[in-house]
Amino acid sequence: MNSAVLIEIHGVEAGLVVRDERGQFRFFAAAREAFRFEGRLFRSAADARRAVAEAIDPKPSRRGG
Structure with missing residues (x-):
């Protein structure tokens, strides 16, 4: 049986993953910023969320300058 999980980042529905x-x-994009992940396979919904979140809201590197 397939199941779907909505991926939401800061109130934006980025897409969903279907098991x-x-x-x-498998990721299906809903937001323009997430289109590059369209059709990509992930091991878990959490992995997909992390990847999409980093693309939508990248954080600066924690390494020293």
């Missing part, structure tokens, strides 16, 4: 028969999660 397939093999347990992988």
Whole structure:
């Protein structure tokens, strides 16, 4: 059975992931900033959320200058 999980970043519905028969999660973009992940497979919904969140709201490197 397939299941879907909404990926929301700072109140923006970025897309959703749908779990397939093999347990992988395929991403379907809803926000322009997430289009580069369209169709990509992730091991978990959390992995997808992390990847999309970094693309939408990148944080500066924590390494020293």
